[in-house]
Amino acid sequence: MPNPISYAQNNRERHLAELIEFLRIPSVSTQPEHQADVQRAAEWLVESLTAIGLENTHLIPTAGHPLVYADWLHAPGAPTVLIYGHYDVQPAEPFDLWHSPPFAPTIRDDYLYARGASDDKGQVYAHVKAVEALLKSDGRLPLNVKFIIEGEEEMGGPSLSAFIPQQKELLAADVALVSDTAMVSPAQPSIVYGLRGMCYVMLDIYGPQRDLHSGTFGGGVDNPLNVLGHVIARLKDENGRVLIPGFYDRVRPLTDEERHLLAQYPFDEANWLAETGAPQPWGEPEFSLVERLGARPTLDVHGIIGGYTGPGGKTVLPAHVHAKFSMRLVPDQEPAEIQSLLEKYLADILPPTVTYELHWRGGAPASISDLHHPAMAAARKACQETYGRDPIFMREGGSIPVVGEFQTYLGLETVLLGFGLVSDQIHAPNERFYLPNYFHGIEASIRFFQSYGERD
Amino acid sequence: MPNPISYAQNNRERHLAELIEFLRIPSVSTQPEHQADVQRAAEWLVESLTAIGLENTHLIPTAGHPLVYADWLHAPGAPTVLIYGHYDVQPAEPFDLWHSPPFAPTIRDDYLYARGASDDKGQVYAHVKAVEALLKSDGRLPLNVKFIIEGEEEMGGPSLSAFIPQQKELLAADVALVSDTAMVSPAQPSIVYGLRGMCYVMLDIYGPQRDLHSGTFGGGVDNPLNVLGHVIARLKDENGRVLIPGFYDRVRPLTDEERHLLAQYPFDEANWLAETGAPQPWGEPEFSLVERLGARPTLDVHGIIGGYTGPGGKTVLPAHVHAKFSMRLVPDQEPAEIQSLLEKYLADILPPTVTYELHWRGGAPASISDLHHPAMAAARKACQETYGRDPIFMREGGSIPVVGEFQTYLGLETVLLGFGLVSDQIHAPNERFYLPNYFHGIEASIRFFQSYGERD
Numbered sequence: 001m002p003n004p005i006s007y008a009q010n011n012r013e014r015h016l017a018e019l020i021e022f023l024r025i026p027s028v029s030t031q032p033e034h035q036a037d038v039q040r041a042a043e044w045l046v047e048s049l050t051a052i053g054l055e056n057t058h059l060i061p062t063a064g065h066p067l068v069y070a071d072w073l074h075a076p077g078a079p080t081v082l083i084y085g086h087y088d089v090q091p092a093e094p095f096d097l098w099h100s101p102p103f104a105p106t107i108r109d110d111y112l113y114a115r116g117a118s119d120d121k122g123q124v125y126a127h128v129k130a131v132e133a134l135l136k137s138d139g140r141l142p143l144n145v146k147f148i149i150e151g152e153e154e155m156g157g158p159s160l161s162a163f164i165p166q167q168k169e170l171l172a173a174d175v176a177l178v179s180d181t182a183m184v185s186p187a188q189p190s191i192v193y194g195l196r197g198m199c200y201v202m203l204d205i206y207g208p209q210r211d212l213h214s215g216t217f218g219g220g221v222d223n224p225l226n227v228l229g230h231v232i233a234r235l236k237d238e239n240g241r242v243l244i245p246g247f248y249d250r251v252r253p254l255t256d257e258e259r260h261l262l263a264q265y266p267f268d269e270a271n272w273l274a275e276t277g278a279p280q281p282w283g284e285p286e287f288s289l290v291e292r293l294g295a296r297p298t299l300d301v302h303g304i305i306g307g308y309t310g311p312g313g314k315t316v317l318p319a320h321v322h323a324k325f326s327m328r329l330v331p332d333q334e335p336a337e338i339q340s341l342l343e344k345y346l347a348d349i350l351p352p353t354v355t356y357e358l359h360w361r362g363g364a365p366a367s368i369s370d371l372h373h374p375a376m377a378a379a380r381k382a383c384q385e386t387y388g389r390d391p392i393f394m395r396e397g398g399s400i401p402v403v404g405e406f407q408t409y410l411g412l413e414t415v416l417l418g419f420g421l422v423s424d425q426i427h428a429p430n431e432r433f434y435l436p437n438y439f440h441g442i443e444a445s446i447r448f449f450q451s452y453g454e455r456d
Numbered sequence: 457m458p459n460p461i462s463y464a465q466n467n468r469e470r471h472l473a474e475l476i477e478f479l480r481i482p483s484v485s486t487q488p489e490h491q492a493d494v495q496r497a498a499e500w501l502v503e504s505l506t507a508i509g510l511e512n513t514h515l516i517p518t519a520g521h522p523l524v525y526a527d528w529l530h531a532p533g534a535p536t537v538l539i540y541g542h543y544d545v546q547p548a549e550p551f552d553l554w555h556s557p558p559f560a561p562t563i564r565d566d567y568l569y570a571r572g573a574s575d576d577k578g579q580v581y582a583h584v585k586a587v588e589a590l591l592k593s594d595g596r597l598p599l600n601v602k603f604i605i606e607g608e609e610e611m612g613g614p615s616l617s618a619f620i621p622q623q624k625e626l627l628a629a630d631v632a633l634v635s636d637t638a639m640v641s642p643a644q645p646s647i648v649y650g651l652r653g654m655c656y657v658m659l660d661i662y663g664p665q666r667d668l669h670s671g672t673f674g675g676g677v678d679n680p681l682n683v684l685g686h687v688i689a690r691l692k693d694e695n696g697r698v699l700i701p702g703f704y705d706r707v708r709p710l711t712d713e714e715r716h717l718l719a720q721y722p723f724d725e726a727n728w729l730a731e732t733g734a735p736q737p738w739g740e741p742e743f744s745l746v747e748r749l750g751a752r753p754t755l756d757v758h759g760i761i762g763g764y765t766g767p768g769g770k771t772v773l774p775a776h777v778h779a780k781f782s783m784r785l786v787p788d789q790e791p792a793e794i795q796s797l798l799e800k801y802l803a804d805i806l807p808p809t810v811t812y813e814l815h816w817r818g819g820a821p822a823s824i825s826d827l828h829h830p831a832m833a834a835a836r837k838a839c840q841e842t843y844g845r846d847p848i849f850m851r852e853g854g855s856i857p858v859v860g861e862f863q864t865y866l867g868l869e870t871v872l873l874g875f876g877l878v879s880d881q882i883h884a885p886n887e888r889f890y891l892p893n894y895f896h897g898i899e900a901s902i903r904f905f906q907s908y909g910e911r912d
Contacts, residue, residue, distance in 0.1 A: 030768025091770055097666070155768060182672070196671060200769050209733020210553070213883040214756040215652060215854030216638070218784050219696060219748040222738035225757035229688020238686055238807060240675060277665020277775075282678035282809040292675040300670045301681035302772050307759035308780065312486025312611060313656050313817045314547055315782055316758050316883055319733075324764065326771055328674050351694060353738040361769045398671030427669040427772055 004133040004450075008442045015129045015442065016112075016435070018048065022087075022121050023105040023114040029065055029088035030155045038151050041087045042066045045149060052132035054147065062159030065151030069170070072131070073144045078453050080144035081375075082173035082412065084402055085124025085180065086153035089116035090427045097429035110435050117433035118424035123179035124149060126419055126438055130445030142453025146173060150402070153180075156200055156362020157401040164402070165409045175375040176406045177448070179441065181396050181418030184266060186434055189383035189444070191376070192416035194294060194395035195403055197329035197366035199338050202359040203231070204322050205350070211307070211316040222353035224321045225306050234349050235325070236299045240283040240292070242327065244345045247297070250332045254295055262290045265394055275423055294395030297333060301325040324361075328397060335363030364401030365408070373413045378452035382417075386444040417444065460589040460906075464898045471585045471898065472568075472891070474504065478543075478577050479561040479570040485521055485544035486611045494607050497543045498522045501605060508588035510603065518615030521607030525626070528587070529600045534909045536600035537831075538629035538868065540858055541580025541636065542609030545572035546883045553885035566891050573889035574880035579635035580605060582875055582894055586901030598909025602629060606858070609636075612656060612818020613857040620858070621865045631831035632862045633904070635897065637852050637874030640722060642890055645839035645900070647832070648872035650750060650851035651859055653785035653822035655794050658815040659687070660778050661806070667763070667772040678809035680777045681762050690805050691781070692755045696739040696748070698783065700801045703753070703794065708787045710751055718746045721850055731879055750851030753789060757781040780817075784853060791819030820857030821864070829869045834908035838873075842900040873900065 008015070027041035028034040042059055045068045050057040054070035065088065073080070092102035092115045100106035105114035112122070127147075134141050148171060150160040164171065183190040207224040208217070236242050254262075267290050273281060283292040292298075306321025308314035327338060339360060350356050370376070371393060383391040396416070406412040419441035425431045464471070483497035484490040498515055501524045506513040510526035521544065529536070548558035548571045556562035561570035568578070583603075590597050604627060606616040620627065639646040663680040664673070692698050710718075723746050729737060739748040748754075762777025764770035783794060795816060806812055826832070827849060839847040852872070862868040875897035881887045 030770070032767065091764065091766055091768070093764065093766055154770075198671070198771075200771070202769070207734055210881070210886075211884045212732060213854060214758065214782065215654070215784060216852070216878060216882075217732060217749065218756045218853060219739050219752050219754035220737055220745050220853075221732050221734045223756050225760055226688055226692060226755075228760075229685045229691075229757065230694055232682055232685020233689035235685075236682060276668060276673060276677050278663055278677045278809065279811060280809055281676055282807075283675050289676050293673065296675050298675035299682075300674045300679050300771075300773050301685065301763065302670065302770055302774065303763035303765045304681055304684075304760045304777065305765040307757065308547070308549065309759045309761040309778070310547060310549055311488065312547070313658070313780060313782075314486070314610075314758055314883065315654075315656070315756075317756050318758065321760065322765070324769060326670065326769075328671060351738075353734065353736055355735060396672070397674060397676075398669060422672060425666070426672075427770065428667045430666075 004137040007137045008133040020105045026103045053135045064159045068149040071146040078143040079174035082176045088151040111432040113432045118420040119426035120180045122433040126441035129442045176412045176414040182420040189387045189391040192396040194368045197364045198399040199363040200326040200361035204357045206320045214315045214317040293397045299327045365404035367404040381451045382447035460593040463593045464589040476561045482559045509591045520615045524605040527602040534599040535630035538632045544607040567888040569888045574876040575882035576636045578889040582897035585898045632868045632870040638876040645843045645847040648852040650824045653820045654855040655819040656782040656817040660813045662776045670771045670773040749853045755783045821860035823860040837907045838903035
C-alpha cells in the first residue's frame with residue numbers, strides 16, 4: 001500500500017511548480033484593475049481541486065469575488081474538517097522595492113519570493129496537496145473534508161461573512177483547519193490559539209473648496225492636514241494607549257495563567273527587532289512585547305495622502321486629505337461597537353471648520369480557541385511526527401476574519417496550524433515562503449488528517 | 457508729443473499677446489523636469505527687455521536659475537527705481553482640476569487663465585510695458601530704472617538672496633517697486649505695506665526598515681504616521697497658536713494705531729469665506745480675521761505622503777512618511793532663529809522609536825514699509841489718477857522674500873503696488889489674471905514713474 005508521506009516527498013517538484021503557477025496570478029482583491037485576475041485565480045483553484053479527486057467543486061458567486069468550494073464526504077462516522085484559506089493577495093506596491101517582480105515567483109536560498117507566497121496561497125495549497133497525497137495513495141481520506149477558499153480576505157472578507165450565516169449546513173463540520181499564520185522558526189511548529197480582530201477605516205477631511213495660497217489665507221482658514229494631525233494624536237497616545245472613550249471596556253483581562261503561558265514563548269527580542277529594522281521596540285509599558293503584539297488591541301495609521309506631494313515645495317493650504325487606519329481588536333471587543341464608539345468620538349473631536357467622511361472597510365471579531373479540542377491533540381501529534389518536537393501554542397497579532405465567524409455561526413473551533421515565518425514579509429515588498437515549510441506543511445497536514453480521522 | 461497712456465491703450469492687443477507668449481513657457485522652478493523651461497523664460501524676458509530699449513540687459517547665472525537684469529540710467533538727478541518681479545511659477549498640479557491647460561493661456565469673461573498669470577508674470581510684465589510706453593512715446597524715462605527679475609521666487613529665492621548682499625552697487629536705488637500682491641477689488645487700488653516672511657520645512661520620519669504587517673507588528677513597533685500626527689498636533693494647537701517654544705518672542709505687538717488701521721480695511725467676510733469654500737473662518741480668537749491673515753504668524757502643513765495610498769485598504773505599519781510645512785513669520789521674527797527653535801523643539805518631541813531628517817527649503821524675513829516715503833505719495837497719486845480713488849494700505853499674508861532683503865542689504869523701502877485679486881487662485885488650479893487689472897496696471901505704473909520722477 002503506497003504511503004501518502006512518500007507520495008508527497010516524491011512529488012515535491014511538481015507540487016512546487018503548481019504553487020508557482022498559482023502565484024503567477026496577481027489576484028489583488030482590493031484593486032479593481034485586478035478583478036479579472038482574482039476571478040482567474042478562483043477558476044485555477046477549482047480546476048486544481050477537481051483534478052485531485054475532490055467533489056462538488058465549484059465557484060460560488062458573491063457580490064464581490066467568488067468563493068471556491070469542494071468536498072469529499074465518504075468517511076461516515078469520521079469527523080469533518082472545514083479547511084479555510086484565501087486565494088487573494090495584498091497589493092504589491094511599492095513595486096520598486098521588490099528584488100524580483102511580485103508576480104514572477106523566484107527561488108533564492110530556499111525561499112520562494114512572490115506576493116501571496118506565504119499569505120496565503122502557499123499555506124492553503126499545502127492542504128490541497130496533502131489531500132491529493134492521501135487520495136492518490138490510499139484511494140480515500142481518513143475523514144471528511146470541505147474546502148472553503150475565499151477571494152476577499154485582504155479586503156476584510158465581506159462576502160464570506162455574509163455567506164457563513166446563510167449556509168450553515170453546507171459548511172457544517174467538527175472543526176475548522178486554517179493555515180494563515182506563522183511558526184516561531186522552521187524547526188519549531190506553532191499552533192495559534194488566539195487572533196486579533198479588526199476595524200478598518202478610511203477618513204477624508206475637507207477644508208477649503210480648493211487648494212488655497214497659504215500666505216494669503218493661512219491663519220484664517222483651518223487646514224485639513226493640521227486637523228488630521230490632531231485627530232491622529234487624539235486617537236492613540238504616544239505610549240500606545242488608544243484614546244477612544246470605551247475602547248477598552250470589553251477587553252478581557254489577561255489571566256495570570258495566560259501571562260505565564262505567553263512569558264514561556266521563546267521570543268528573541270534582538271532578532272525580532274533586527275527583523276523590523278526599527279530603532280527600538282515600543283508600546284504600552286505595562287505589557288510585555290509578546291502581550292502587546294498578540295493580546296492587546298491597538299491602532300495604526302496605514303496611509304496618508306494630502307496636499308502637494310511632488311518634489312520641491314509648494315505653499316498650499318490644501319483642500320482635503322485622505323487617511324487609512326485600522327484598529328486591531330482582542331476578545332471580547334465587538335467590531336460594530338468599536339465602530340460606533342469611533343464614530344461618536346470623531347464627531348466630538350473634529351472641529352466645525354472642516355467636514356469629513358468616514359468609510360468602513362470591514363471588521364472582524366477577535367478569537368480564542370479551546371486548547372482541549374480533540375483536533376488540537378491531532379495537530380499536536382502531526383507536529384511531533386513531522387518536526388520531531390511539540391508545537392508551542394501562541395496568540396497572533398494578525399486578524400483572520402472568518403475564525404470568529406466560524407465560532408459564532410457554525411459553532412466551530414479552529415486549529416490554526418501555521419506554515420509561515422514571521423520573517424516572510426507578508427503585506428510588504430519581497431514576501432516569501434520558506435520552501436521546507438511548504439513541504440513539511442503538506443506532511444503535517446497529511447498526518448493531521450490521519451490522526452484526527454483515527455481518533456475514535 | 458505722443459502720450460504714454462494713449463500709447464499703452466492703443467497697444468493693448470499686442471501687450472496681451474506678448475503676455476500670453478510669456479505664460480506659455482512652463483517655468484516651474486521647483487520641478488527639475490522644467491529646468492530648460494525656466495531658462496527659456498529668462499531668455500524670452502531678456503529679448504523682450506532689450507526690444508523696448510532697456511540697456512545692459514543680460515542673464516546673470518547663479519547656482520540655480522538665472523537672474524534677469526536690465527536698466528535705463530539716463531535721468532541724472534532723478535531718483536532710481538529698482539523694479540523686482542519673478543518669472544518662475546508654482547507647480548500646476550493637480551492638472552485634472554484645471555478647466556483649461558495651465559500653460560495654454562485662455563481668456564474667459566475678461567480673465568486670462570494660466571499658471572503664473574497673476575503670480576507674477578502678468579504683474580511684472582505690466583511694468584515692462586509701462587517702460588515701453590514711456591520710452592516709445594517720450595523717447596526717455598522720467599527717472600532711472602533697474603529691473604531685477606528672478607527665477608526662484610517659488611522656491612524661496614536662494615540665488616537672489618545670495619546675490620543682493622554681494623551686488624549692492626549694481627542694485628543701488630532710491631526705492632524698490634514690486635507688483636506681486638493683490639488689490640481689494642478691481643476698483644479699489646491697494647498698496648501693501650507689510651508682508652509675512654516664511655520658513656519652509658520638509659520632514660521625513662523613519663520607523664521600521666520596511667513596511668510591516670500591522671497585525672503581526674502593531675503595538676510593538678512605533679508607526680511614523682502616528683508619530684507625525686503627534687508632531688503636527690504639537691506644532692500648532694487647534695486655535696491656531698504655534699507651540700514651538702520662543703516662537704512668539706520677537707513678534708512685534710500690533711499697536712492700537714495699526715489695529716485701528718486694519719479695522720478700516722473693507723473686508724467682506726462673507727465674500728471672502730465663499731471664495732475659500734471653507735465651512736467657516738478659523739484662527740486665533742483674540743485677533744480679527746484681517747489681523748490673522750496679515751499680521752499674525754502661523755504654521756500650515758502643505759503636503760503629507762506616507763504608507764499605502766492606493767485604492768482600497770492595506771494593513772501596513774509603514775516604514776516612513778514625508779511631510780512639508782511652513783511657518784509664516786511677521787516682524788521681527790528672524791527666519792534663522794525660528795529655524796533653530798524648530799530644530800530644538802523637534803529634537804525634544806520626536807521619540808527615540810523613530811529617526812527623522814529635516815530639510816530646510818529657504819526662509820525669508822517679514823517686512824513693513826514706511827508709509828511716509830516719497831515713492832508712497834507717487835504711488836498714491838498714480839492710483840488716484842488711474843482708478844479715480846485713493847488706494848488703501850494693507851498688510852498681506854504672503855511672503856515676498858526679497859522685500860526684507862532689499863531693506864536689510866540695500867536700505868530700500870519697497871512700494872508694493874498690487875495688480876492681482878485675492879480671487880486669482882494663485883498657487884491653485886485655474887490661476888487667472890483680471891485683464892482690466894493688467895491694462896490699468898500698465899497705466900498706473902506709467903503714472904508712478906512720471907509722478908515719482910517729477911517729485912523735485
